[in-house]
Amino acid sequence: MIELKHLEKKYEDITPLKDVSTVINDGDVISVIGPSGEGKSTLLRCINMLERPTGGQILFDGVDITDPKYDVTLARRRMGMVFQSFNLFGHLTVIENLMLAPMDILKRSKQEAYETGIALLKRVDLAGREHQYPDQLSGGQKQRVAIARALAMDPSVILLDEPTSALDPAMVGEVQTVIRDMTGMGKTMMIVTHEMSFARAICNRVFFMNQGGIYEDGTPEQIFDNPGKDLTRRFIHRLKVMELKIESPDYDFIGAGSEIEQYSMRNNIPSRIKYRIRLAFEELTQQMLFPVLKHTPVMITVEYSEAESQAIVIACYGGGRFDPSEDEDNLSYSVLKGAVEELSYTYDEEDELSNTIRVVIRE
Amino acid sequence: MQRTRRHFPPQHCPAARSFTVLVLTSIVLPLLVSCGAKGSEYDSSQNAAAVSSGPEYTEYTDLSGKTVSMLTGAPFEELVLSKVPDVGEFTFFSGMPDMILALKSQKTDAVLNNNAIASLAVNRNADLELFPQSLKDGVFGFAFDKGSPDREKWQAAYDTISEETKQALWDKWTGSDESAKVMPAQDWPGKNGTITAAVCDTLEPMSYTGEGGEVKGFDVEMILLMAKELDVHVDFKAMEFAAIISYVQSGKALLGAGSIIVTDERKQAVDFVEYYPAAFMLIVRASHPGNEHSLFAPVTDSFEKTFIRENRWELFLQGIGTTLLITVLSIIFGTILGFVVFMLCRNGNPVANAITRFLVWLVEGMPVVVLLMILYYIIFGKVSVSGTFVSVIGFTLLFGAQIYTMVKGGVATVDKGQLEAAYSLGYTDKKAFFRIVLLQALPHIMPTYKGQIKALIKATAIVGYVAVQDLTKMGDIVRSRTYEAFFPLISVAIIYFVLTAILTFFVNRLELCIDPKKRKSLSKGMKINDRT
Structure with missing residues (x-):
């Protein structure tokens, strides 16, 4: 069991980990996902102390391994690590890569190390390659050897830092097969990856990293199908988001129009959807809401999903319940309703911005 | 009036030497063969009494436009110009043998030297003559450190020596009878201890290194006469002429000798015991018609002179020993030093690393010969250490710095x-x-390492500057005895090739042992x- 307590990693210019606390149980297979530069790899490298955390504690089976007096090599023996760039020892053959550490560190006999090594090579489907040097192997083969090398120490935890990111697309599959096979060994695993479907298929837990910490932590079903937080949902569905805040009728609506234009260009939004986003924005704000709301601020959020070719415009505002659809004479409402896929209104007293209008636009 | 000044540096540069050897071999080998036929015409030191027809030049005006040579540091240009206002060129040599060779091969026309050296050269070489007029008369002196309290004692001891004894000594050492030139043993009790005397090793007949590395000559025997009077024993340190004064000033030696002629300038640096009349003489070629000025004796004769006579091969063996000792120890200690420093700096703090980088830069940035002299005359100036020891320290520092840089680059x-x-x-x-x-x-480091080892053994050829008699120095000594260039130089070059080849062989074996693809x-x- 690994327990992270207020873990912090600070560099001079950036702080990838601000305050990370969580418990990793034995046997957990955790996918760590999230945007680039949000500390996924840093978290992994802190756990086996390749990066020394600048604050907080890591308890590995109850022992504080961040204690300066603790010999980190003891923890590292029990935590295998697989690197993005393989890092096989170039001066050693494949089998020697697998034998060296068990003999040097665990003081295994040569025969024992050799037998374990050969068995692991079979497991990663590389039997017969034992006398080759790393530079004679393909990227996928190298990564499989690297996995076998980590397994040769029989660790209880395996950390995989983007194991398939440096590979040709053709070789990603063979490495994923080996990793999937590993999940059956009952070891605790943490894998940083950008392959969402793969992550979902192998893990029982997902860390979504954002804003310098574990932003959302849940089962794959929770995170992938039903994310609790907006940022998670946007990341999972690869949503392109634009937010506008309108505080008064004096708002620069022409300027907002060109912002929508730019946003559409950036994200390759088809012109018919773009046209309807503008329509929805203008009808909602200028025609329907501001004549009534006057000085109550309105939050407009636009989300576009390329995969589904769908845009959603959401308008949130406070100031008491106000549903524009109840106004039968409102021509704008009818125009908009006719032009879009779905137009709905919800009211939630609890929320500060209690009124929500949701507009779904499809091509 | 146009004059140029040219300095002939001591021939210590291995690269230049190798090149010279190549050129010499290709040009001279055919010539040598033809030389063998008329070998009987050659004047060897054995038949020095051969008749000559007088000097080639007899009047100062004959020297107009000619080249005049002298030792580096000899301040006598003005003296020559006062007699011959239109000298063509002055050239400077670091040793007498080179200068005599240059004279015989017509690279220069007159060699300025003192009466002792000039007399010997002329007595030995039938094709050389003394220019009839002395440029200036002076006196020889033994150099003592400025204000040395011992000078008076030695002066008193000198005053007890009779004129007849001095003259007999002079004739003995400037003559051509080699068999008479033996040194007396220091068989007195030596109750008053042992002193060190710095003497030049190539200024025959005043002080030079004879067969077996023994220091001998007129100066040396004169010092012994005085020492006997004072009942002290003398430890002679042989070195370059240019090093003697610094040696005395740094207190490493009580007195210095090497046919030093007393001048006002030198008097400002040291005190003297004056001991024999000196004269500045010019050596010129004899003008015997039809006699060829060949540099090269017949092969067998040269071989005999270079290696066999007076057991000179022992000098070469000693030189090889010294060169190998310095090289191998420097390689071992330098490798250890460089590696240890690298390991300490690998995770060291930035300040320590900056200091290391500065020291490495300093050692690698200066000529090794300067480094050696700084170590010898300044850092170990007041301590009695051997030149070999200082050379090992110097080359260890140099090699250590190179190893540090190499390992750092390789690991990166x-x-x-x-x-x-x-x-x-x-x-x-x-x-x-x-x-x-x-x-x-290691595979990235080894090629450079091998290269540096090969460079190191050749770089050690400069240790003569700190009074070490290595292979190159021994070659110089043999040349000073034979006045021949070809055999001693070629032999030294060949020996360096062989030594380099042997070292390379061992390093190659070492490389095979650590080649990752060849290891067990x-x-x-x-x-x-199969446990089924």
């Missing part, structure tokens, strides 16, 4: 991921470095035990 070629992978398997920093990083860095595999002979 190994990807940082290798170290991380080793850490992640539970290796400690040190073990990861030795088991993983260093083994991969961990999995060698391993089989899966």
